[in-house]
Amino acid sequence: MTQIESAKANIQQLEQQISRLLDMKHKLEQENASLLARQESLVVERANLLGKNEQARHRVEGVLNRLKAMEKAC
Secondary structure, three states: OOHHHHHHHHHHHHHHHHHHHHHHHHHHHHHHHHHHHHHHHHHHHHHHHHHHHHHHHHHHHHHHHHHHHHHHHO
16 A cells, blocks of 8 residues: 555545544534433423422411411310
8 A cells, every 4th residue: 555545544534533523523412402401491390399399388387387276276
C-alpha cells in the first residue's frame, strides 16, 4: 500500500468515526431533551402532590382540633 493509499484509508476511517460521533451526538441530544422534559414533568407533579399533601394535613389538623374541642365540651 502506498503512502497515498494509506492516507486515503486513514481519512476514510476518520470520516466514518466522525459520522458515528455525529450520530451519537444527535441521539444524546434527543435523549437529553427527553430527560429534561421528563424532569420538568416530575417537578410539576411533585409540586402538585406537595400541595395536595398540605391540604390533607390542614384537613386532618382541623378534624383533630374539632375532636379535641368536642372532648373538652363533654
